[in-house]
Amino acid sequence: MARQQLSRERVLAAATELADREGIAALTIRAVANRLGSAPMAVYHHVAGKDEILDGLVDTVFAEIDEPVPGQPWRPELARRSRSARAALARHPWAAPLLDSRRRPGHATLAQHDAVLGTLLSDGFDLPAAGHAFALLDAFVYGFALQEAALPFAPDTIEAGAQEIVAALPDGSYPHLARFAAERIGPGYAFGDEFDVGLELVLDAIGTLRAAVPGVPR
Secondary structure (H helix, E strand, O other): OOOOOOOHHHHHHHHHHHHHHHOHHHOOHHHHHHHHOOOHHHHHOOOOOHHHHHHHHHHHHHHOOOOOOOOOOHHHHHHHHHHHHHHHHHHOOOOHHHOOOOOOOOHHHHHHHHHHHHHHHOOOOOHHHHHHHHHHHHHHHHHHHHHHHHOOOOHHHHHHHHHHHHHOOOOOOOHHHHHHHHHOOOOOOOHHHHHHHHHHHHHHHHHOOOOOEOOEOO
8 A cells, every 4th residue: 555645734633643642742753753654854844843733733623613603692602612612622631721822823723713703892892801701711611621631530430539539538627528529429420510500600701791782681
């Protein structure tokens, strides 16, 4: 079978797979080249270096996030976009700290930011309010993704893990934590369920920034 030709798209795909599998710290030109079965110099024909790969990875993640549609009601559009962003960050747990870090944003990154601002600006938010709303929403989504990725237990073992931690504590210590673990973290509990509750609270807060539009609820 003929060897597949190297391209920028293949380099970025290999880099994404490597970061997903081993974390962003493992991302080097040599590691990407090894994953492609190629020489590092061949990779340099398609990307100038690690910084360009990181630019491309960030754009790859933004391309996976549903864009809100300017002109449509802001709340359902940004709720849909937020849930899509959380899902993308769950697939790529290394990505949250990088998403707003690049000085050379790609098309998907720019289009995503433009669509969020357009959705807010076309539905009653002025420029300062749109900026506040955008920052708050991403702080919540990115922060939740970081917290979710850092949990020391898999979703199906969180109940047992919480009970194990509490059982190791001295009797009578941290009573509120013990009660929470005993009464809240039981069968069927999923930390991820906290996302939608938090998202609705954040959207409620964002709604207070919006100018009053006659006949239209915030």
